[in-house]
Amino acid sequence: MVKKRPVQLKPYTKTRYAYEKLRVCKNCHQYTILWEDTCASCGKHSLVPIMDYAQARTRRSMLNVKLISLLMTLIAILLSPTVMQMIISLVVGIVLTGLLWKVQQKMLPSETFRKLNQLMNSTAQNIRAGIELNRGTASAALKEDEKLTYEILREMATVVHNDRIRLQQVVLLQTFVLRKDMDLELEPLLLKDFDQELAAYIGEIAKIKRDMIKTKTIQYVLNYESHILMMPQGKQILASVVGACVRLKKYVDTYPDFIHRYAILLPKDRFLRLYQLVRRNPSSNWNGLRDEVSSIYHEKYRWDPDFQNWD
Amino acid sequence: MIAYGCLGVLFLFIGIKCIAYFSHRKNTPSSEDLDQTLISIINQTGEHHG
Numbered sequence: 156m157v158k159k160r161p162v163q164l165k166p167y168t169k170t171r172y173a174y175e176k177l178r179v180c181k182n183c184h185q186y187t188i189l190w191e192d193t194c195a196s197c198g199k200h201s202l203v204p205i206m207d208y209a210q211a212r213t214r215r216s217m218l219n220v221k222l223i224s225l226l227m228t229l230i231a232i233l234l235s236p237t238v239m240q241m242i243i244s245l246v247v248g249i250v251l252t253g254l255l256w257k258v259q260q261k262m263l264p265s266e267t268f269r270k271l272n273q274l275m276n277s278t279a280q281n282i283r284a285g286i287e288l289n290r291g292t293a294s295a296a297l298k299e300d301e302k303l304t305y306e307i308l309r310e311m312a313t314v315v316h317n318d319r320i321r322l323q324q325v326v327l328l329q330t331f332v333l334r335k336d337m338d339l340e341l342e343p344l345l346l347k348d349f350d351q352e353l354a355a356y357i358g359e360i361a362k363i364k365r366d367m368i369k370t371k372t373i374q375y376v377l378n379y380e381s382h383i384l385m386m387p388q389g390k391q392i393l394a395s396v397v398g399a400c401v402r403l404k405k406y407v408d409t410y411p412d413f414i415h416r417y418a419i420l421l422p423k424d425r426f427l428r429l430y431q432l433v434r435r436n437p438s439s440n441w442n443g444l445r446d447e448v449s450s451i452y453h454e455k456y457r458w459d460p461d462f463q464n465w466d
Numbered sequence: 467m468i469a470y471g472c473l474g475v476l477f478l479f480i481g482i483k484c485i486a487y488f489s490h491r492k493n494t495p496s497s498e499d500l501d502q503t504l505i506s507i508i509n510q511t512g513e514h515h516g
Contacts, residue, residue, distance in 0.1 A: 172501045220483055224476060231472035244469050248476060255480045262487040265494040272495045272503060279507045286508055314508045 161332045162302045167340075173314045174271070177282070178202045184278065186285030188310050195288055209271035210263070217259045217266070224252045286315060301327055309340075318346045325353045333359050341367045349379040351386055358392030361399040368399035373406065377413060393417050398425035407432055411441035418447050426451065427461055 170176055179186050181203055185196035193200055228248025235241040293307040305327040312320050321344045329352050341360050346353055360367050376396050383389045397417040400406040407414060433448045456462045
């Protein structure tokens with residue numbers, strides 16, 4: 156068994172949209188999803204968020220239109236035979252350019268989005284190359300710094316959606332001592348198929364961060380329950396997940412059979428929580444879960460003061 | 467007259483540009499569309515390599 160190491164993970168900055176993580180080098184147009192200060196390709200401090208880059212290009216294109224408009228005004232002034240015509244050309248030119256400037260200001264956000272879309276489609280190859288370079292950075296860091304590798308993979312997983320990267324993250328997470336204060340994730344790491352490392356990770360999360368166990372994870376555990384039971388710590392993993400489920404009544408309503416199967420394995424605090432839920436809902440039988448809870452209570456906790464106090 | 471011709475061209479140029487901006491706005495991709503575009507670009511080959 157691999158010895159787990161205590162680590163301090165870099166906080167993960169969540170963005171509303173994945174493209175907000177993508178940056179591009181103004182110098183060599185290399186893309187990256189990582190947080191480095193200098194471009195991995197040219198070494199210059201010229202990485203900017205892709206949205207800022209698209210906005211700068213939009214502004215430049217709008218500036219060109221304004222310059223053409225001013226040039227036309229200038230030509231009109233120079234070709235005016237009289238002072239009166241010169242003044243008219245100047246005023247009309249300024250008014251029209253001002254109008255253009257106003258419209259451009261209003262249209263800047265939509266034009267930026269359009270430019271960003273064009274940019275992504277026209278530089279798709281560069282974007283993929285940038286992500287490959289990031290993947291190479293992660294591979295290079297693997298032997299020396301597993302923590303850094305995990306942090307790189309976590310950033311990459313914002314845009315790279317496949318089971319390989321999820322599994323790599325889970326495997327690395329399983330080499331760390333997990334703590335409650337860590338910036339961990341679970342649902343984005345769920346795989347299509349069963350994996351022992353993932354099942355073990357779910358078991359750990361169910362113990363340290365119960366609120367991360369949600370419907371998708373419970374469904375995954377249910378789908379592969381028989382596989383998990385074949386693992387040496389399988390029953391403990393399932394009991395931990397059930398322990399996390401009983402924190403909310405909606406999970407007891409949805410998965411009473413699952414909870415029924417492992418209620419006997421629950422630690423005292425989690426069983427107390429289940430017992431309280433059952434007592435608070437006298438009208439719900441939950442497919443025999445009520446009877447099972449009652450039987451466990453009489454068998455193990457009948458004289459327990461914590462249970463008596465609650466009564 | 468040439469000056470007025472230039473102003474006419476300027477008027478047309480700015481008019482066309484403004485119409486183009488307004489028509490672009492109707493077909494502007496949303497943030498969700500951009501996200502989807504990026505993810506599909508990256509995962510197009512990402513799945514193959516992955």
